[in-house]
Amino acid sequence: MPLPININSLIHARSVESERLEFKSGWNPETILHTMCAFANDFHNLGGGYIIIGIAEKDALPILPPSGLEITQIDRVQKEILHLGHNAIQPYYHPIMEPVIFDGKHVLVLWVPGGQTRPYKAKVSLSKDASDWGYYIRKGSSTVRARGADENELLSLAATVPFDDRINQQAYVEDLSRDLMQEYLKKVKSDLVQSAPQLSLVELGRQMGVVGGPIESPFPINVGLMMFNPEPDSFFPAMQIDVVWFTSAGAGGDRFSEKIFRGPLPHLVPEVLDFIQRNFISETVIKHPDRAEATRVENFPRNAIEEAVVNAVYHRGYDTREPVETRITRDDIVVLNYPGPDRSVRLEQLRAGRAISRRYRNRRIGEFLKELDLTEGRSTGIPKIIHAMAQNGSPPPEFEFDEDHSYFMVRLPVHPLTVETGSGINLNTPQIQGAESGAESGAESILTVLEQRPLSSAEIARNTGRKSVTGALKRSLRSLIESGLIEMTIPDNPGSRMQKYRITDKGKLVLLQREKSEH
Numbered sequence: 001m002p003l004p005i006n007i008n009s010l011i012h013a014r015s016v017e018s019e020r021l022e023f024k025s026g027w028n029p030e031t032i033l034h035t036m037c038a039f040a041n042d043f044h045n046l047g048g049g050y051i052i053i054g055i056a057e058k059d060a061l062p063i064l065p066p067s068g069l070e071i072t073q074i075d076r077v078q079k080e081i082l083h084l085g086h087n088a089i090q091p092y093y094h095p096i097m098e099p100v101i102f103d104g105k106h107v108l109v110l111w112v113p114g115g116q117t118r119p120y121k122a123k124v125s126l127s128k129d130a131s132d133w134g135y136y137i138r139k140g141s142s143t144v145r146a147r148g149a150d151e152n153e154l155l156s157l158a159a160t161v162p163f164d165d166r167i168n169q170q171a172y173v174e175d176l177s178r179d180l181m182q183e184y185l186k187k188v189k190s191d192l193v194q195s196a197p198q199l200s201l202v203e204l205g206r207q208m209g210v211v212g213g214p215i216e217s218p219f220p221i222n223v224g225l226m227m228f229n230p231e232p233d234s235f236f237p238a239m240q241i242d243v244v245w246f247t248s249a250g251a252g253g254d255r256f257s258e259k260i261f262r263g264p265l266p267h268l269v270p271e272v273l274d275f276i277q278r279n280f281i282s283e284t285v286i287k288h289p290d291r292a293e294a295t296r297v298e299n300f301p302r303n304a305i306e307e308a309v310v311n312a313v314y315h316r317g318y319d320t321r322e323p324v325e326t327r328i329t330r331d332d333i334v335v336l337n338y339p340g341p342d343r344s345v346r347l348e349q350l351r352a353g354r355a356i357s358r359r360y361r362n363r364r365i366g367e368f369l370k371e372l373d374l375t376e377g378r379s380t381g382i383p384k385i386i387h388a389m390a391q392n393g394s395p396p397p398e399f400e401f402d403e404d405h406s407y408f409m410v411r412l413p414v415h416p417l418t419v420e421t422g423s424g425i426n427l428n429t430p431q432i433q434g435a436e437s438g439a440e441s442g443a444e445s446i447l448t449v450l451e452q453r454p455l456s457s458a459e460i461a462r463n464t465g466r467k468s469v470t471g472a473l474k475r476s477l478r479s480l481i482e483s484g485l486i487e488m489t490i491p492d493n494p495g496s497r498m499q500k501y502r503i504t505d506k507g508k509l510v511l512l513q514r515e516k517s518e519h
Contacts, residue, residue, distance in 0.1 A: 007100050007109065007191055009371075010050060011062055018060045018141045020049035025056035025067050027077050030126050032110075033084050034136045035143045037122035040093050042114030043137040043146075043154060045162050045360040047367035051095075053077065054107030060141035068105025077108060088123045090133065091115075096207065100191070113209050114363055116161050119154045163319045164223040164362040167212045171220050171235055173202050180228040180264055181208060187266070188371045209364070223364035226265050226318065233262045238323045241272045241309070245280070245328040245509070257512060259505055260323075265365065269313055269374060272326070273306055278484070279506055280328055281305075284418045297393050299418040300333050304388035304397065308410040310374050311381040312337035314366055315408065333412045340405035350382055350399050385410065393417070443476050447485060447507050454489050454502035477501060485510060 010021075022035045032051060039049040055066040069077070078097050085094040096111040124132040124145070135146040135154055146154050178201055185193045185208075196204055202218050205211030210224025226232045226239065233239045244258040261272050281302055285294050312324045312335050322338035341350070342361070360366055382399065389397050389412065398411040449455060449463040457469045457477065466473060480486045485507035489500040503511075 007102060009189065010109070011052065011055065011064075011102060019044075019138055020046055021060075021141070022049065022051045022143070023055045023057035023062050024051065024053045025063075026069070027053060027073065027080075029080060029084060031143070032081075033088050033122050033126070034145075036081075036084070036093065036095055036110070036112050037089055037120050038136040038138045038143045039095075039112035040089070040115040040120045041118050041135065041137055041146075041154060041157075042363060043150075043157075045114065045363035047363040048111070048113040048115075049138070051110040051112060052107055053110070054105060055102075065103045066105045066107055068107060071106055074099045074106060074108055081110070088126065090121055091117045093120055096209075098191075111209075114161075114165060116165070116167070116212065118157055118161075162361060162363050163317070164221075164226065164364045166222050167219045168222050168225060168235065169219050171225055173205060173211055173218050173220055175235075176201060176205055176210065176220055176224050176228045177230055177264075178204065180230070180266070181205075181210075184227065184266055184368075184372075221364070222318070223362075223368065226365065227368055228264060230264065231262070232264055236318050238321045239318060240323045241268060241313070242323050242325045243272065243275060243328070244325065245512075257505075257508060265313065265368070266372060269310060269369075272309060273302075275505070276305055276326070276328075276333075277302055279509055280333075282418065284415070295393075295417075297415050297417055299414050300412055301388045301392040301394060304385045304392075304394075304412055305333060305335075307381045307385045307388065308333075308335040308397075308412065310369065311335075311385075311410070312408070314369060314381075315341060315361055317361065331414050335410045335412075336407060338407050340401035340408040343405060345405075347399070347401065385412075443480055443485075444511070446473075446476060446480060447503055447511050450486060450501060450503040451508065451511060454500040456500050460501065480507070 020039070024032060032053070035049075035051055039051075042048050052062075054069045056063040078099075081097060082094060086092050093115055096113075098109050098111070100107055100109055119135055121133045121135045123130060124134045135151055136143055137146045137150060137154060138144075178196075181204060182193070182196050185196055192204075192207060199207070202211055205218070205220065205224060208224075210221050210228065211218050212221050213219040222236075225235050229235065239262070241261045242258055243261065244256055246256045259275065261268055261275070263271070280300070282299050284297050284299070309324070309326065316322075316324055316337040317339050320338055325334075325336045327334040327336070385397050389395070392415060394415045395413040398409075398413070400409040400411070401407055445464045446460060449460060455463065457473065460477075461467070461469050461473055464473075477486070481488070481501075483506075485504055486501050487504050488494060489502055490496045490498060493499070
């Protein structure tokens with residue numbers, strides 16, 4: 001049964017941290033049983049883990065080339081694992097198993113997602129006379145028996161499956177998009193790519209861990225709808241990112257614009273980051289009289305923005321009706337998500353970049369984001385924001401949440417040198433200067449008339465005081481399209497008699513910036 005992850009990435013730990021990996025040189029049913037139990041308990045909501053049988057390890061790292069298993073062992077081991085799942089774990093639990101060939105050797109990979117009915121306990125010993133059962137959890141890269149406070153905390157998690165990993169009985173398997181699922185598999189170079197077209201949607205969903213429920217009545221899991229439905233906000237209200245930019249007096253001003261981004265998570269995050277990159281990030285080059293090398297700084301470092309946005313998407317509550325919000329002014333970028341971090345996080349530790357959450361709110365979302373290389377997890381986002389700001393020479397970021405942990409805020413101050421040189425958020429206003437000049441044929445006048453509604457070229461000519469569609473107007477339209485300030489309503493047929501032009505969000509930003517500079 002193919003896995004929804006590339007086997008090379010898995011073995012070389014490029015997308016899965018060591019805490020979620022266990023290598024075994026051979027078949028040892030008792031230790032493998034205990035690790036299965038630990039991954040199923042998913043004590044820290046990391047998404048379970050993987051056991052790779054046929055590869056030895058040293059210091060939690062694989063020893064390559066692999067020792068492998070005999071081909072005759074593979075079928076016997078799989079049958080024994082099924083037997084253990086029925087008789088040696090309570091409640092019963094079965095991992096997803098796939099025999100693979102790696103470096104010419106046969107190995108068996110067990111994918112052990114966090115279980116829906118935790119806590120799980122397993123037989124302490126598989127000897128005939130043994131009757132003792134125990135709860136097992138992961139501590140770092142080791143499997144240990146939960147005792148004392150750990151056992152009490154695990155028991156408190158009974159029937160508390162994270163929201164993103166719950167079955168959604170208000171939706172249907174058909175609400176999952178096969179195209180989006182296969183697009184994702186290609187992007188992460190999964191071994192499941194080749195067989196996916198031949199599988200039914202239910203089979204594909206089960207193998208990717210986004211379909212659950214009994215055989216006779218399957219349902220999608222919430223994370224599947226978030227990742228692979230074209231309109232997940234129809235299932236999760238306010239599953240969106242609002243980008244709001246203020247053009248006067250900062251966030252307290254009365255002039256602002258906003259753009260709301262919706263869609264499946266693999267598209268949503270990159271679209272937001274691309275929009276901010278194109279419209280709000282600028283680089284300032286500062287020359288020094290005493291040395292040849294110039295200093296290059298960004299008003300806001302992209303890496304810091306990316307980490308802040310991804311962190312908000314990863315840790316927000318999807319069962320709340322509050323969107324992620326990104327507020328942009330000349331002085332800062334603020335990213336807000338609701339609710340705040342886990343209760344175990346202390347603000348002073350977080351501000352120092354040393355906070356480590358004991359438990360993650362969205363274990364499955366985190367797993368998918370890691371495979372897309374959008375996050376590393378394990379509380380690395382905050383230190384990376386701090387590092388990105390320092391590396392750019394920016395003021396340190398600010399983090400905030402209230403006593404009730406009801407929200408979390410990341411504030412990224414603008415680089416002071418970009419303000420001093422007048423190149424903070426300039427919204428790319430110089431781009432319209434090369435289009436046309438002069439009152440009669442100004443590019444700014446074209447943007448102004450298009451701000452009301454889409455117009456044809458003839459309508460633009462009339463509304464800007466021209467007698468006809470002149471060559472200068474055509475050049476201006478072409479220049480504005482190339483600058484991304486306007487776009488055609490029928491881009492696939494530029495010569496259509498129904499063709500009109502409309503202003504883009506970037507064009508609106510230019511007009512707002514021009515208006516602000518004039519005042």
